[in-house]
Amino acid sequence: MNRLVLVPENATWVKGARDALTLGGFATAAACTSPGEAAQAARDGAIGLAVDAAFAPLEELTVLVRSAEQTENIPILVVVRDPLRDDLDRVFRFGIDDYLVASDIHQVRERSVALSKGDPWTGLRAPAGCVVLAGTDRARRILIARIIRRWGFDLSFASDRDEVLARFHQGAVPRAVIVDGSLPPDGPERAIDAARRDPRGRDVPWLFIADASLLETIRVAVQTHGRAAVYDREGPPENIIFALNDLLQPGAVDARRSPRLLHSAPVAFWAGGAPETIWAYSYNINRTGLYVRTLVPPPIGTLLQVRFRPPHGEGLVALDAQVMWRKEFGSSQGPLYPPGIGVQFVRTPLADEAALRAGYEELLRESEGGGSSGGPQRPPGGAVVGASPTIRVHIDPGSIKEGR
Numbered sequence: 001m002n003r004l005v006l007v008p009e010n011a012t013w014v015k016g017a018r019d020a021l022t023l024g025g026f027a028t029a030a031a032c033t034s035p036g037e038a039a040q041a042a043r044d045g046a047i048g049l050a051v052d053a054a055f056a057p058l059e060e061l062t063v064l065v066r067s068a069e070q071t072e073n074i075p076i077l078v079v080v081r082d083p084l085r086d087d088l089d090r091v092f093r094f095g096i097d098d099y100l101v102a103s104d105i106h107q108v109r110e111r112s113v114a115l116s117k118g119d120p121w122t123g124l125r126a127p128a129g130c131v132v133l134a135g136t137d138r139a140r141r142i143l144i145a146r147i148i149r150r151w152g153f154d155l156s157f158a159s160d161r162d163e164v165l166a167r168f169h170q171g172a173v174p175r176a177v178i179v180d181g182s183l184p185p186d187g188p189e190r191a192i193d194a195a196r197r198d199p200r201g202r203d204v205p206w207l208f209i210a211d212a213s214l215l216e217t218i219r220v221a222v223q224t225h226g227r228a229a230v231y232d233r234e235g236p237p238e239n240i241i242f243a244l245n246d247l248l249q250p251g252a253v254d255a256r257r258s259p260r261l262l263h264s265a266p267v268a269f270w271a272g273g274a275p276e277t278i279w280a281y282s283y284n285i286n287r288t289g290l291y292v293r294t295l296v297p298p299p300i301g302t303l304l305q306v307r308f309r310p311p312h313g314e315g316l317v318a319l320d321a322q323v324m325w326r327k328e329f330g331s332s333q334g335p336l337y338p339p340g341i342g343v344q345f346v347r348t349p350l351a352d353e354a355a356l357r358a359g360y361e362e363l364l365r366e367s368e369g370g371g372s373s374g375g376p377q378r379p380p381g382g383a384v385v386g387a388s389p390t391i392r393v394h395i396d397p398g399s400i401k402e403g404r
Contacts, residue, residue, distance in 0.1 A: 129303035135180035311359035
């Protein structure tokens with residue numbers, strides 16, 4: 001039966017959850033007041049339980065559900081008020097699977113779709129992000145656009161340097177720029193030089209498609225301009241996607257060699273084509289990526305904007321990341337990870353990159369038995385030990401997207 005058990009029935013978010021589930025085509029959920037009643041409702045048929053994080057006997061309920069063969073694999077979600085302030089470490093130690101923010105309780109519908117083996121991301125447009133395709137040959141642009149779109153990218157077209165530069169300030173920063181042939185008024189080399197002076201274009205990769213006679217000239221001209229590559233115009237157009245993929249994933253080999261270390265912290269992410277911010281929880285981290293546990297994993301290739309607290313950090317870092325691997329609820333394939341996504345960092349502001357690097361290196365030292373370098377430590381779910389008094393600033397989870 002497609003219903004969610006809601007606990008307790010007097011929680012302020014229950015009515016909103018019921019309304020969202022009804023609109024989503026799910027049966028009216030049962031609402032319970034005691035662990036025994038909730039466990040029995042789960043045994044009577046349910047796709048999961050949503051429990052208020054402040055429900056006093058939460059641990060008892062979790063034990064009852066997990067100790068019965070009939071319900072041991074039923075997902076348990078908790079509903080929190082503020083993921084940045086509530087003690088998520090405590091509830092995840094009980095064995096829960098995911099959480100919802102009370103102010104966004106309507107997202108219970110998407111969680112229920114996922115638990116019913118549906119796809120809550122159906123209709124997400126261009127999961128891989130936007131690529132600017134520049135050039136003067138319209139027929140070639142159409143040919144290349146077909147190939148790029150097939151791999152989940154959206155396309156924005158430009159016919160000269162000024163139009164390319166303008167695209168950096170129209171919505172989200174493009175994933176990459178592809179220049180086919182010449183680019184008025186003064187060539188592709190001048191265009192990338194101008195882009196690197198723009199803060200929003202400084203880190204965007206460029207792929208130049210050029211005639212064989214110009215390959216080496218362009219390669220030399222752009223080699224000091226960061227991430228850039230050249231592709232032979234006479235090569236198969238279908239292979240352009242491979243050149244683009246290599247350009248978008250620098251350091252992938254290093255990422256595989258970087259140890260994955262356990263790291264638990266609230267994570268907020270959203271995709272460009274989706275209106276909602278999803279709150280999740282990190283599982284492990286390495287130098288260039290993060291595994292995020294969530295019951296609603298976006299499709300592979302999706303470009304996400306991510307906010308999370310780095311190891312040994314107090315504030316949130318902001319970065320762009322791409323989904324490289326996903327595990328759906330109920331899947332037995334792949335590593336023994338909880339449902340979620342493995343993301344690779346693709347664009348990180350300098351200050352956030354420094355915070356990530358410092359936090360990861362400290363975590364690595366601890367994992368190797370080197371101990372702490374002497375800075376303040378944060379026990380799981382607790383306050384910082386040994387830190388000077390600080391002013392606590394409340395961040396409203398509902399406004400987390402502001403300023404992105």
